[in-house]
Amino acid sequence: MLPAGSGVSYNHRYITSKDELIGATAVGYADGFRRKLGNIALINGVRVEQAGMVCMDQTMWKLENVPNPKVGDEVILIGSQGNERIRAEEVAASWNTIDYEVVCGLSARVPRYYFYQ
Numbered sequence: 001m002l003p004a005g006s007g008v009s010y011n012h013r014y015i016t017s018k019d020e021l022i023g024a025t026a027v028g029y030a031d032g033f034r035r036k037l038g039n040i041a042l043i044n045g046v047r048v049e050q051a052g053m054v055c056m057d058q059t060m061w062k063l064e065n066v067p068n069p070k071v072g073d074e075v076i077l078i079g080s081q082g083n084e085r086i087r088a089e090e091v092a093a094s095w096n097t098i099d100y101e102v103v104c105g106l107s108a109r110v111p112r113y114y115f116y117q
Contacts, residue, residue, distance in 0.1 A: 008060050009052020013037070020051075021063040025075045028057040032106040033077065034095050041075050044068070045082025078102070 001021050008014040008022055016022070023043070029035040039050040039059065043066045051060040063069045074081065078088050088099040095102065106112075 010055060012052075014052035014060070021066075021069065022051050023048075023061045023063045023066075023069060023073075024058050025061065026057060027059055027075075027077065027110070028055045030056045030107065031110050033059060036095065038094055039077075039091075040086060040094075041077050042079075042081040042084050042086060043073055043075050045084055047084055047086075 001019055002008070002016050004016055004018045004020075006016045006020075008016065025041070027033050033039070033054055035054045037050065037053065039054065041048050041050075041059075041061055043061065043063065046066050048061045048063060048066060051062050061075070066073075076086065078086055078091060080086075088102045092099040092102045
């Protein structure tokens with residue numbers, strides 16, 4: 001829990017306006033995740049907003065709507081969790097590009113899981 005007025009990310013690009021629960025994931029622009037504001041993720045089946053800028057090896061997330069967040073929870077950047085889904089096309093639209101650029105831009109250190117029906 002960060003107290004109100006705490007700075008998050010490079011240059012404290014995000015400042016908490018109240019006491020806020022912020023989580024960090026080990027994914028950043030070195031992984032091909034664009035360094036911009038407005039990214040989203042899924043944690044415990046809930047859409048969460050990015051807090052601050054994407055860093056080289058980390059991205060921080062606002063956890064206020066996530067039920068019972070804890071260290072080790074799965075974080076989905078592209079894919080499904082619970083009843084929610086983030087498609088590459090949705091990410092591409094927020095990055096002002098095409099979906100192929102999103103998936104091809106992910107670095108080799110990002111694990112890939114393929115599911116066939």
